[in-house]
Amino acid sequence: MVKEKLLRCKEIIKGAAVKSGISEGDVSIVAVTKGVSLPLMCEAVDEGVLDIGENRIQEALPKYVSLNDYSANLDRKINWHMVGHLQSNKVKAAVKMFDLIHSVDSFSLAEEINKASENLGKVQDILMQVNVSGEESKFGFSPEDAEKNVDKIKSLRNISLKGLMTIAPFSDNPQDSRVFFKSLREMRDRLNKARGYDMKILSMGMTDDFEVAVEEGSNMLRLGRALFKEEGL
Numbered sequence: 001m002v003k004e005k006l007l008r009c010k011e012i013i014k015g016a017a018v019k020s021g022i023s024e025g026d027v028s029i030v031a032v033t034k035g036v037s038l039p040l041m042c043e044a045v046d047e048g049v050l051d052i053g054e055n056r057i058q059e060a061l062p063k064y065v066s067l068n069d070y071s072a073n074l075d076r077k078i079n080w081h082m083v084g085h086l087q088s089n090k091v092k093a094a095v096k097m098f099d100l101i102h103s104v105d106s107f108s109l110a111e112e113i114n115k116a117s118e119n120l121g122k123v124q125d126i127l128m129q130v131n132v133s134g135e136e137s138k139f140g141f142s143p144e145d146a147e148k149n150v151d152k153i154k155s156l157r158n159i160s161l162k163g164l165m166t167i168a169p170f171s172d173n174p175q176d177s178r179v180f181f182k183s184l185r186e187m188r189d190r191l192n193k194a195r196g197y198d199m200k201i202l203s204m205g206m207t208d209d210f211e212v213a214v215e216e217g218s219n220m221l222r223l224g225r226a227l228f229k230e231e232g233l
Ligand SMILES: *Cc1c(COP(=O)(O)O)cnc(C)c1O
Pocket: 032, 034, 055, 083, 084, 167, 206, 207, 208, 222, 223, 224, 225, 226
């Protein structure tokens, strides 16, 4: 089941990657498994999906232990992604678990992650979440605040800033997301150029708009329903 859905997603990615000029293999798929059962997650691992995203620590924790056991038996290592809003009282647990935190949405959160990472002797990879659309209901730096805070975040020694993440506003038409994805890509390119940074990751595109995201240069998709929902895409 997951197998067919994954193949279908990869076909779509392949077609879209031609348009953005990045190679299909450079687009990684993070399987977002909130509300997804362990057997389905194991199915994804069987198909070679080794990037797993979760929204909430509490839900992630038991699955983290079980799926790591499962994949260790296959000699595979899972990369764990935190894609949901992170509360400060969960920072310590998050730094222990996750390989990449996508949802860093304030400088104070970055500072807390830095501190927790230092205590663990770890350098935590993160993305800055940018609220490109300015929707009030969404977390994330405003584009202006992202530009203002990027140097400060870069200067934290136990954090490594790998790129930017955004969530496009909900819409029935995936084309509506295009302008926001383009804007995030331009922001990354501008920051890299102006400051000599090497942020590579653009985490953008979900089930409803990942084709458009890849066309606009996304190299990290966060896919939930596309991989796990019964009715398919
Ligand atoms: C749930 C979720 C996803 C996956 O959503 P789908 O539309 O099911 O692909 C991606 N990113 C975040 C932050 C999410 O919360």
